[in-house]
Amino acid sequence: xxxxxxxxxxxxxxxxxxxxxxxxxxxxxxxxxxxxxxxxxxxxxxxxxxxxxxxxxxxxxxxxxxxxxxxxxxxxxxxxxxxxxxxxxxxxxxxxxxxxxxxxxxxxxxxxxxxxxxxxxxxxxxxxxxxxxxxxxxxxxxxxxxxxxxxxxxxxxxxxxxxxxxxxxxxxxxxxxxxxxxxxxxxxxxxxxxx
Numbered sequence: 105x106x107x108x109x110x111x112x113x114x115x116x117x118x119x120x121x122x123x124x125x126x127x128x129x130x131x132x133x134x135x136x137x138x139x140x141x142x143x144x145x146x147x148x149x150x151x152x153x154x155x156x157x158x159x160x161x162x163x164x165x166x167x168x169x170x171x172x173x174x175x176x177x178x179x180x181x182x183x184x185x186x187x188x189x190x191x192x193x194x195x196x197x198x199x200x201x202x203x204x205x206x207x208x209x210x211x212x213x214x215x216x217x218x219x220x221x222x223x224x225x226x227x228x229x230x231x232x233x234x235x236x237x238x239x240x241x242x243x244x245x246x247x248x249x250x251x252x253x254x255x256x257x258x259x260x261x262x263x264x265x266x267x268x269x270x271x272x273x274x275x276x277x278x279x280x281x282x283x284x285x286x287x288x289x290x291x292x293x294x295x296x297x298x299x
Contacts, residue, residue: 155185
C-alpha cells in the first residue's frame, strides 16, 4: 500500500519521536521509500502499479504499454508514462524500478485511457492505439508513408498483422489532438491498409 510521510507520521503518533520511528522502519525494511515523501509497504509490488503516484497526473504509455499489449516483441523494464504541460522529461530511479515521464499535447492527454485495478491499486494505461500515437509523436518526423511503414515494422518491430487490428477510427480522432506529422500519416496509412 502506498503511504505518504504525513500518513505514516500520523499512524506513528503514539511514539515519542515518530520521525525517528519512521527512519528505523525504513532501516528494518518494514517500509520502503519510493520517492521523497512517498513509501510502499510491500517490497514486491510491481512498479507499474506505483507509476501514477510517483509523478502526475500521468498514465502508462509509450514502450511499456506497447509491450503490455504485445505490439512490440521486447520486454520493457522502464515504466514509461505520459504527462502534460510539465515541459521536461523526468526520470525516477527507485527500489521498484525506473520510471520516465514525458509530455503529450494537453488535448490528447485525457483520451484513449483505461482505468485498471489490481487488488487495492489503481492505474491508468493508454489503449494500444493511444500508446502507439504517443510513441511515434516522440520520434523524428518521417517524410512519407514508406518511411512510416519502415518506422513501424523495422524500428519498432510491430507486425503488420497487429497494425491491421488497430482501430483506425480511434487513431484518426487522436491524430487531430496530437498535431503530429507521424500520427497524421499513421491515421492515413491505417485507412489505406485496412481497406
